[in-house]
Amino acid sequence: MAGISKDEVLHVARLARLELSEDEVARFQEQLSAILDAVSKVSELDLADVPPTAHPLEIENAWAEDEPRPCLSLDDVFANAPERDDDYFRMPPA
């Protein structure tokens, strides 16, 4: 059983910037343990000689020429902004 500890739940939640309540930690610990147990099935296979697939299509060298295209208007840039300060996005201090 590839269980996941409470500390590990909190660790991944922190990495993923998810605030969790006590209840959620307990619930997710149980659910994630079950899921990780199921997906750990991949470790049964010895695939040392099999290369990884990152992408189902074998294509390469897809790029564009270095030619400018129009940018968004400031109205569009800030259309959905929670907080705009002059022409900047405003957010709590880093």
Next chain:
Amino acid sequence: MSETWEPVIGLEIHVQLKTETKMFCRCRNGFGGGPNTQTCPVCLAFPGALPVPNRRAIEEAIKLGLALDCTIAARAVFHRKNYFYPDNPKAYQISQYDEPLCSNGRLAVPTADGDVTIGITRAHLEEDAAKNVHVAASGRLHGATATLVDFNRCGTPLIEIVTEPDIHDADTAKRFLQLLRQTVVELDLSDAELEKGSMRFDVNVSVRPAGSGELRTRTELKNMNSFNFAAKGIEREIARQIGIYEAGGEVQQETLHFVPGEEDSPPIRSKEEAQDYRYFPEPDLVPVHPPAALVERLRAEIGELPGARIGRIADTLSFYDADVLVTGGLDRLWSALVGAGADAKEAANVLSNQFVAAGVDPGTVNAAELAKLVAARAEIPRAAFDEALSKAGDAGFAAGPYLEQKLVADAGELDPVIERVIAASPGQAEQFRSGKEGLLGFFVGQVMKETGGKADPRIVNERVRAKLSGT
């Protein structure tokens, strides 16, 4: 001191490419426009936006890789580097990880004692972050009450160059950086201006007992925005670490942020938070497989590199002069001057002193005309020579008018002026006579001033001494 210590230095340099557009979108790359006017769904990370690589940026990275004698990967892959920060809108930076475009290269840094070869671990492409402005009454980052973000710089192309920890003193680190900068500028990839941030570097420093192969805990020096500042910072850090070990302590892994403009104040220290960037292949992009023909075309576009030219010129001049000329971007003009008949040492002196001060683009200078002036420098008034240098890049620049402004070397013409000057300062004249030799310069200066800089300083010197001594 029972032990001698060997510093171990590695560099990580980011160079901003001067492409027309950004790395993964076709917004304009570069200054201009107000905040957030050079943005689009891709560089603002709006839902659904996808990156499209910039062909020119890829070519330029390959070119730099070739100049650094790197292996160009048959298959290069973009990876995502995941972390949250206001300047990182996707919460991942598209970078390269275990399959970089360029790897395993080297840059030979000429020194007075021969070349020092620094290994290049890798050179890869990535995108820059946005610019944060931290707003607070005090202006200090710590007391900030808000962050304002301008995404214009977000997504602009960077080449990151990582060296092996092959550097063992601050001066070599500085020379490496200067040479790399000149290489990048000559390949026309980047302005590489430290003040503008188009070239930035971090330095990793550790020390170890000389002769041991171990790698001890290193500290990272950030935000140093001049080469001299870097050399000074490295030296200070080396001394600090040696001090700690000799006092029986342990160096802590940390980052030292230097405050630009406050070179003498100690850097701000911060513990490195253990990062977990969760790199994985960027699934929105396909691999880069540089076609052999492209690589060969790029290779053919590279001329003789600055490092090689320093070695060549140092055969004629001193190593120091060669280094200054090449890393200052002046050696091609120097060669042209020498080719046009100027004395090699004389031309080097003029270029690395007065010419640099004149701020003229060396590429625009008519070398044949300037060579005439260099040859006649001793006979031309200083002021006229300086003026000539400042005009040397102008269209139609000619030596003739300046050559006509001969120095006044005739004693008959100079003596009355000298006598007048001595008479005006009897006190100083008396002091000179009683042994205060240093005052000679005072009188010479006065004479030069009176003659509008046209007097021949050598003759003035002679005559002033003679007059003061009453001979």
Next chain:
Amino acid sequence: MIDALRLTAEEAKKLLDAREISGAELFAAYAERDDDLHAFLYRCDDPGGDGIPIALKDVIGTKGVPTTAGSKILESYLPVYDATVAANCKRHGLRLLGKTNTDEFAMGSSTENSAFGPSRNPWDPARVPGGSGGGSAAAVSGGLAPWALGSDTGGSIKQPSALCGNVGLRPTYGTVSRFGVVAFASSLDQVGPVAKNVRDCAYLYSIIAGRDANDTTTVEVPEVELPTAQDLKGMRIGVPTEMNEADGIEPGVSAAVRKAIELAESLGAEVGECSLPRSVDYGVACYYLVAPAEASSNLARYDGARYGLRSDGDDFREMVMATRHDGLGDEPKRRIMIGTYALSSGYYDAYYGKAQRVRTMIRREHAEVFEKFDLIVSPTSPTVAFAIGEKAGNPLAMYLNDLLTIPSCMAGLPGLNIPCGLSEGLPVGLQLIGPQFAENTLFRAGHALEQALGFDVVPERLR
């Protein structure tokens, strides 16, 4: 006079071209129907024009029209640009009826994970329409849209089409642009059509397919052929044992699929057994590592900084954590955490790295099968539509709905669902899978079978 439940897009186009109906009348015939299935999250006013109406899954970005991806974190979000597929629809005059319900960020198999409440199955409103594209599937079979677009990562077009009795295509990865589509798992996501029959499905696919300069993972696509053949002569159809005899396949589903396979043989197909042993065995595990890993990164941009929900926090970090706590539902949170874990230092090789190798193995197994067969068939979903709430408390049980759709998605292959009968009064879906870029083969086979099966796509209770 317009039978919204039965009218195909092709028939609608004929009526429009003959000026027997106007575009406005056609639009109204769908727009005025009551959406008691909660198929839509947003219904549009008639944008005008003479084209056929269409519904788009709410992960497809539409300029000026809300695009929420079924998430509270995007509840107020109004795109300032069109997804390429939305632009393609516009260019063909298709009139946007609205945005259909989806599991949050397309994560789910029942549409119950929508932050705005579940959609209902037109055949039985107490049951789920499948997911994540349950809204599109319900809209098409409920007479609320003649056709629709969905998106499929591990079965989100095929499975709801099966549960609602539609035709749905998950195209070959790379044939349809993802630009402007809210990303779930980039190496798997594909937009595709949901329709009442195969010809409509093929036609809609022809509108959206093709290389897009804004999506470098797209390629040029073979010209789409609208199917006409009534037989399957010369077609070699493989029946993978593991996919037709897997644990959990309901007997009624098996029976309907078996009958369809027999029918295929009688239409001239050469039917043979084949095997995809490890693809079925390891597919779900592989998928639930790869997709969450990519999702953990794709969903990281929802940080409250530039758009969407923002919750209060004293500093950036706290603001981001509070926003994501408040704005994301349990399923995205679970997958983000699984994905983060699978990519994190010390676990990458054992989880994400391993899953990528399994993915290669799955591709190879399929490639081998397609050396002998033109396409393979199986049930699309092991079960017919299940009751709302039945699996909601057990994420792992929910994941097994995708057992049969996942393997081909991992391999980037096209898959078509066609309805092939009823079990307990509910539609059963037949899955046809082909090699890369074999959409025309799927259309041809699907069309011939569809004709022979004579399945009535209108839900019994609505006839």
